[in-house]
Amino acid sequence: MVESSRDIILKRIRTALQQPSPQQPAVPNFTAPLFPAPADDLTISFAESFVRAGGTFYYCATEEHFYDLLYTHKKERGIEHLFVWEPELKKLLHAAGIVHIGDETDFIAHADAGLTTCEALVARTGSVLLSSATASGRRLSIYPDQQLVFARASQVVADISDALQLAEAKFGGLDKLPSMLSLATGPSRTADIEKTLVLGAHGPRSITLFLLDDLATA
Numbered sequence: 095m096v097e098s099s100r101d102i103i104l105k106r107i108r109t110a111l112q113q114p115s116p117q118q119p120a121v122p123n124f125t126a127p128l129f130p131a132p133a134d135d136l137t138i139s140f141a142e143s144f145v146r147a148g149g150t151f152y153y154c155a156t157e158e159h160f161y162d163l164l165y166t167h168k169k170e171r172g173i174e175h176l177f178v179w180e181p182e183l184k185k186l187l188h189a190a191g192i193v194h195i196g197d198e199t200d201f202i203a204h205a206d207a208g209l210t211t212c213e214a215l216v217a218r219t220g221s222v223l224l225s226s227a228t229a230s231g232r233r234l235s236i237y238p239d240q241q242l243v244f245a246r247a248s249q250v251v252a253d254i255s256d257a258l259q260l261a262e263a264k265f266g267g268l269d270k271l272p273s274m275l276s277l278a279t280g281p282s283r284t285a286d287i288e289k290t291l292v293l294g295a296h297g298p299r300s301i302t303l304f305l306l307d308d309l310a311t312a
Contacts, residue, residue, distance in 0.1 A: 136250045137250050140305075149281070151303055154307065157186065160186075167302060168207075178196055178208070179210075179228075180229045201237075205238040208235060208237070209242040210242070212243050212249065214251055215249050219254065223258075223276075224278060226274035235298075242302050245305055247307050247308055
């Protein structure tokens with residue numbers, strides 16, 4: 095009886111399955127990171143990821159450069175009430191003569207923008223790691239319409255796990271971490287209702303980061 099094409103193909107498959115594979119698959123390395131670290135400079139990788147997530151990024155070569163950029167940003171965005179509660183930041187803005195509100199006066203009614211520091215910056219996702227351990231607390235990075243963050247290049251790490259390790263080292267262990275750690279990745283947004291994108295649903299409608307280069311060599 096003449097074999098059909100189907101019988102010939104099935105016979106070849108059975109024969110092939112009986113033969114050992116010439117190349118065995120490599121044994122997976124379960125200790126290696128799931129995603130390799132960014133190959134480029136971490137600061138550049140963070141800036142690209144941060145902007146891709148919808149943030150506004152400013153590189154500051156010096157503190158004076160930061161003053162100029164912040165002043166211009168306030169003017170362009172029409173920020174009349176900039177709330178700044180952290181002593182380090184208030185000292186910087188006082189030195190530059192930049193108008194800001196250093197307490198909670200009319201905070202609920204006029205929270206145009208809030209300027210805070212952060213714990214770390216994640217290059218892979220463009221995320222900002224925030225905590226409640228500063229004088230800004232929980233509210234200043236969430237309630238104002240515009241979120242402004244002052245950070246340093248030395249705070250940029252590759253992944254979220256690195257950011258958490260940095261926080262753990264800063265505060266002296268897991269049992270001493272602040273009551274709140276959160277990641278801000280771009281402006282607050284949602285599309286839960288009729289798949290219509292809405293900014294500012296759960297927090298600020300915009301996020302701006304001023305990155306001071308403290309790694310530049312003399």
